[in-house]
Amino acid sequence: MSNNLKSKRHLSVYEKQQLLKYNLSEEEFLKKGEMPVEYFTSWVDFAGLTLRINKNVLIPRVETEELVNHALESLKNNQQKNIKVLDLGTGSGTVALALINQLHLLNYLDKKLDFYLIDLSAEAISLAKNNYQKLLLKSLNNDRVKVNFLKSNLLEKIENNFQFNLILANLPYIPSSRVKKLSSSVKDFEPIIALDGGKTGFELIAKALAQLLDKNLLAKEAILLFETDHSHDYQFLKNYYPSLLKLFEINFIKDQFARQRFLELKIL
Secondary structure, three states, X not given: OOOOOOOOOOOOHHHHHHHHHOOOOHHHHHOOOOOOHHHXXXXXXXXXXXXXXXXXXXXXOOOHHHHHHHHHHHHHOOOOOEEEEEXXXXXXXXXHHHHXXXXXXXXXXXXXXXXXXXXXXHHHHHHHHHHHHXXXXXXXXXXXXXXEEEEOOOOOOOXXXXXXXXXXXXXXXXXXXXXXXXXXXXXXXXXXXXXXXXXXXXHXXXXXXXXXXXXXXXXXXXXXXXXXXXXXXXXXXXXXXXXXXXXXXXXXXXXXXXXXXXXXXXXX
């Protein structure tokens, strides 16, 4: 089929609004094929924050805002005065920074909170740090909130017995066989390393859980919140990772679209 006969990309109202917001040309954007508008503008709105992103990190989805909400409820109910929070696979810092912002807006920063944002990518860590400095640093009481950034392959660089009270993770969770079937706007532009979760999509999550246990990184009554694939339900864990059902109390949480999306774990 000739290029003249190919249908042109139809811009959504949202895409047009984003281009207008940043004073960018629709014509230039259309030359980028199926590029997501967030990569073209270099900005994304998420849970009340406008974060800078680039090709080294995923574009946060609206469903991930629910992970922030679950984490917020967990911290509101935590009575401890000193709390360590881990954001594993932080990317642009989306989840942790949105959580800190919500805590600040709701005046829940009466505890001492240490946040640890970890990612394998040095570019992602640099971006997350920049977002933190631009969006939150000046508004926070640094005696109450500490934000630390660390380049690490999962938990390899965390010392043994360094215990976390809350673990948040949006690790790669798409089964390898499905990555190539994703829309071109995803597979051709977003970093594959941040999408591909291995054969079942659960390999990196399982590895992170093993490290947390082996290195004694879970404080008493720690809560773990993982964003996962819709296929990672009870039957999946029973078939592939039955030991987890014996080690953790697991709450299977659906998202706003009624799809299995999050795992909440508490060690037994």
